[in-house]
Amino acid sequence: MVTRPARRDRRSTLAVLRRLGPYLRPVRGAVALAVGAALAATLAGLSVPLVLRGVLDGPVAHGDLGALPPLLLAVLGLGVLEAGLFWVRRRVLSGPITGVERRMRADLYHHLQRLPAAFHDRWQSGQLLSRAVGDLATIRRFMNFSVVFLLVNTLVVVTGTLLLLWLSPVLAAVQVATTLPMIALVARYERRYREVARQCQDQVGDLATAVEESVLGVRVLKAFGRGPHLARRFAAQARELRRRELRRVRMLAVQWTVGIVLPELALAGQLAVGGHAIAHGAMTVGTLVAAITTTSYLRWPIDSLGWMLAEANNAAAACERVWEVLDAPVSVADPERPRALPAPARGRLRFEGVRFAHPGSHRELLRGVDLEVRPGETVALVGATGCGKTTLTALVPRLYDVTGGRVLVDGVDVRDLRLADLRRAVAVAFEDPVLFSASVRENVRLGMPDATDEEVRAALRVACAEEFVDALPWGLSTRVGEQGLTLSGGQRQRLALARAVLGRPAVLVLDDPLSALDVHTEAEVEAALRRVLRDVTALVVAHRPSTVRLADRVALLSDGRIAAVGTHEELSATCREYRTLMSTMDTEVPGTLVVGGDVRREERPTRDQVREAVAR
Numbered sequence: 001m002v003t004r005p006a007r008r009d010r011r012s013t014l015a016v017l018r019r020l021g022p023y024l025r026p027v028r029g030a031v032a033l034a035v036g037a038a039l040a041a042t043l044a045g046l047s048v049p050l051v052l053r054g055v056l057d058g059p060v061a062h063g064d065l066g067a068l069p070p071l072l073l074a075v076l077g078l079g080v081l082e083a084g085l086f087w088v089r090r091r092v093l094s095g096p097i098t099g100v101e102r103r104m105r106a107d108l109y110h111h112l113q114r115l116p117a118a119f120h121d122r123w124q125s126g127q128l129l130s131r132a133v134g135d136l137a138t139i140r141r142f143m144n145f146s147v148v149f150l151l152v153n154t155l156v157v158v159t160g161t162l163l164l165l166w167l168s169p170v171l172a173a174v175q176v177a178t179t180l181p182m183i184a185l186v187a188r189y190e191r192r193y194r195e196v197a198r199q200c201q202d203q204v205g206d207l208a209t210a211v212e213e214s215v216l217g218v219r220v221l222k223a224f225g226r227g228p229h230l231a232r233r234f235a236a237q238a239r240e241l242r243r244r245e246l247r248r249v250r251m252l253a254v255q256w257t258v259g260i261v262l263p264e265l266a267l268a269g270q271l272a273v274g275g276h277a278i279a280h281g282a283m284t285v286g287t288l289v290a291a292i293t294t295t296s297y298l299r300w301p302i303d304s305l306g307w308m309l310a311e312a313n314n315a316a317a318a319c320e321r322v323w324e325v326l327d328a329p330v331s332v333a334d335p336e337r338p339r340a341l342p343a344p345a346r347g348r349l350r351f352e353g354v355r356f357a358h359p360g361s362h363r364e365l366l367r368g369v370d371l372e373v374r375p376g377e378t379v380a381l382v383g384a385t386g387c388g389k390t391t392l393t394a395l396v397p398r399l400y401d402v403t404g405g406r407v408l409v410d411g412v413d414v415r416d417l418r419l420a421d422l423r424r425a426v427a428v429a430f431e432d433p434v435l436f437s438a439s440v441r442e443n444v445r446l447g448m449p450d451a452t453d454e455e456v457r458a459a460l461r462v463a464c465a466e467e468f469v470d471a472l473p474w475g476l477s478t479r480v481g482e483q484g485l486t487l488s489g490g491q492r493q494r495l496a497l498a499r500a501v502l503g504r505p506a507v508l509v510l511d512d513p514l515s516a517l518d519v520h521t522e523a524e525v526e527a528a529l530r531r532v533l534r535d536v537t538a539l540v541v542a543h544r545p546s547t548v549r550l551a552d553r554v555a556l557l558s559d560g561r562i563a564a565v566g567t568h569e570e571l572s573a574t575c576r577e578y579r580t581l582m583s584t585m586d587t588e589v590p591g592t593l594v595v596g597g598d599v600r601r602e603e604r605p606t607r608d609q610v611r612e613a614v615a616r
């Protein structure tokens, strides 16, 4: 499993953030209005020093108190205008920007759904979760606030400096001299800060994975008493996150300190220079007060510059993480010129010279599989543990694509079919039946959302699940807990079977469909399956004789190829490897444990045990 991708984007923060453009374009009107409102608000604030100069050098200097009220009203008006415009900025932007976040999240989710199984094999779910939740929230905060104020504050610093220049070039020079070190510091920290931010966000992803795994596996952890061990591992990861966060905070602390000290230095410098100039009659008190008020007003824009660039770097690191997922290629996709299945579909399934290696694996798992499952026929696929049975079945609905050869349904290469058409024609029930936290009805209708309750019930009957579903508190509407954990393994497997047969597929791929059933239920489901399998082409991965009994023919997968095909009797008579395999399977049924009336199946033999048996 890959914790996180190795690729690191070395592009500048601006280049990374520029990719937000297409998302921001539809709301550019709102952004422009917000920038305009924030700019007008800040300029209103920046005008106050000019009015102050007017007060000091006019009515105050000349004792003309009658001229004072309009100027005081002007100060009050500017204050109210500034507050109102800031309100407008927030009001105008929040809705559109949360809409942008929603669109990005929807795109990410949609893309995750389209990415092939091989992608999900490699990525930890916590990494994906933290990107879909935490990183997108970081980007939203940046767009909502920092984008506007980076623009506005830069403009305000420039305008304020020009105003100072107009008031007094020498006081402006003091201001510029004390601002330059801040700009140099920010430039120096830019890349390092982004790297640290990235490390923190990656560590949050690892932590989310750890939480998710231990929550999903809580029963196993409890049963094996591994809770304390996991807690120690989690604490170590949390310590690592803290260490990285502290590095980030230390860098921010330096920026904040410098950001606070420099404006104070500017004020002290301006007081010294201005006081001297006033003493020599080269400057009025009003000019000095106006300059100092302007410098004070510039304090927040300059202070915030470092902080907002840090936010920009956080957002750039978050963007990189989101783009990594969005840029992952959808390698299993609809063909450019899709072909249609002949109607009505007959369900002839054929593997021709099929080769396959898992991405990143140097070992070819399947090395030329040739097998035909005729319409209406059931073929059981058997073979030693880990020989590639599940992988071979996963090639039919294109969970993976073959690396050589081809898989054909009714003579059409599955890669030439639209995925929707293929998945309508081919239904799958996995060994590990995954259910979602939704009602029984929604879980069964997963592949056919429009199915009626009657159709759902018919499928449940086929899977021998109707009785237990009716006994649930709300029948079909009962919500099964997360991953269906409120149901027994056998119940989950029967729902997964019902889901597979609901759409009346032409081809049914079943991966060990009886694995989680007790002996009694197994007999029931087996009988029901016999009925289903009569009308459909089926490839069934079999781990025990009872499943093999369902099949018309059996195919033995060995060393990446189909080593033998025939009826159970033929193979038993002619194939030594098959006999040995069946004898290891047979040991499972007598080995069934009966504990207080509760019937449980023992573990299947390990791959090594099977190999040993085959070698004997």
Ligand SMILES: Nc1ncnc2c1ncn2[C@@H]1O[C@H](COP(=O)(O)OP(=O)(O)OP(=O)(O)O)[C@@H](O)[C@H]1O
Pocket: 121, 358, 359, 361, 365, 383, 384, 385, 386, 387, 388, 389, 390, 391, 392
């Ligand atoms: N996503 C993956 N990436 C790399 N290797 C994988 C992946 N999935 C499975 N494998 C490897 O491929 C081999 C075949 O796995 P597969 O699940 O197809 O075997 P199987 O015959 O169905 O086994 P079993 O009988 O135990 O269910 C195993 O060695 C497994 O470790």
